[in-house]
Amino acid sequence: xxxxxxxxxxxxxxxxxxxxxxxxxxxxTLDAQSDAKPVSTEVASRTIEDGGTGHFPALMxxxxxxxxxxxxxxxxxxxxxxKEKLPIIAWGNGACANSPWxxxxxxxxxxxxxxxxxxxxxxxxxxxxxxxxxxxTKSSEMVDAxxxxxxxxxxxxSPYYGKLDTKKIAVAGMSCGGLQALETAxxxxxxxxxxxxxxxxxxxxxxxxxxxxxxxxQLEKLHTPIIYILGGExxxxxxxxxxxxxxxxxxxxxAANFPVGHGGTYSRPHGGEFAKVAxxxxxxxxxxxxxxxxxxxxxxxxxxxxxxxxTEKKNxx
Numbered sequence: 001x002x003x004x005x006x007x008x009x010x011x012x013x014x015x016x017x018x019x020x021x022x023x024x025x026x027x028x029t030l031d032a033q034s035d036a037k038p039v040s041t042e043v044a045s046r047t048i049e050d051g052g053t054g055h056f057p058a059l060m061x062x063x064x065x066x067x068x069x070x071x072x073x074x075x076x077x078x079x080x081x082x083k084e085k086l087p088i089i090a091w092g093n094g095a096c097a098n099s100p101w102x103x104x105x106x107x108x109x110x111x112x113x114x115x116x117x118x119x120x121x122x123x124x125x126x127x128x129x130x131x132x133x134x135x136x137t138k139s140s141e142m143v144d145a146x147x148x149x150x151x152x153x154x155x156x157x158s159p160y161y162g163k164l165d166t167k168k169i170a171v172a173g174m175s176c177g178g179l180q181a182l183e184t185a186x187x188x189x190x191x192x193x194x195x196x197x198x199x200x201x202x203x204x205x206x207x208x209x210x211x212x213x214x215x216x217x218q219l220e221k222l223h224t225p226i227i228y229i230l231g232g233e234x235x236x237x238x239x240x241x242x243x244x245x246x247x248x249x250x251x252x253x254x255a256a257n258f259p260v261g262h263g264g265t266y267s268r269p270h271g272g273e274f275a276k277v278a279x280x281x282x283x284x285x286x287x288x289x290x291x292x293x294x295x296x297x298x299x300x301x302x303x304x305x306x307x308x309x310x311t312e313k314k315n316x317x
Contacts, residue, residue, distance in 0.1 A: 009208075011285055038159040041065045044123060048104045051075065051110025053270055060108060062123035064067035066148045068141065070100050070123040072111035077159055084114070085165035087286035090145040090184070091119040092177025094197070096210045098136045101128045103174065106264075106271030110279050115286070116164060117167045118145035120177070135176075136208025139183040142171055148188060169285040170194060172278070174264065175237060176211045182244075183212040187220040192285040193226040194278060197262050199240030221272050225252035227281050227296075229274055232310070245312065253283075258308055277303060 044062045051057030058075035063071055072125060073086070080086050091107060094099050101124035102106060107117050120141045153164035170192045171181040178198025185193040200214045201207045226248065228241045230264070235241075238257070245255040258273050265272025283292035295302040297317055304311040 048108035054112030058111035072117040080163040087168035089116030092180035096173035096176035106266040
């Protein structure tokens, strides 16, 4: 009697096929995750004044992923992406205060022209005047603002994904915040610096407590175009700021003075004259706007021909 041979199937091809199918399904899952819709992490927001005079009405917001700061941005982010991106501005407040309450009109106005501003300090309450806390913030919080913005641009679930220009970053600030900007400005990611009502103390020992303890040697570390916006000779920072300007010889530098003293025009409607100059500088330096550049270029510079303003410049045609 002949024995009947039963041909056993080789389980290996089935095993390999199973692995391939599992891998395929895993890839599908990853693809689905990568296509996830943006998820807003903003916990509060409101419009300042009428949202500004720019083409992109702005809002002020608090974001749970950076609760230590306040965001000023265009309300509608759908206008930004491949064709137009939002440059990044990190802002430090006067008196090293942990709130941008004094500058909301000013910052909202700039944001309405197509910028993302990340200001030190939690979002101020409606109607807030003063506080919380002078002398409580550090320059490192300006770096935190930059790091956060860059991370948001790379995060596929962020509303800012692919909408920020991480190659165009400014540091700026008023009074103590200006010193924080000067301390942060050597960061190689920074492409322009704005110092408002501020300057490194000629005698560092006279600096107020909590301010960055900088010397004029800090100016040698700068590597980007810089503007000083000061309140004229009545500004307590005038002498220090103009001394900074006179020390800077190897970079494009602009000094603009408007006779309003140390308080600037930040709280005036749409940030007043200071906001007009600040916005034009950012439009030129961060967006390459040639029309805005005319305010700073030429002999005399365009701004020098505007009533009330006095200007000086170096290495700017």
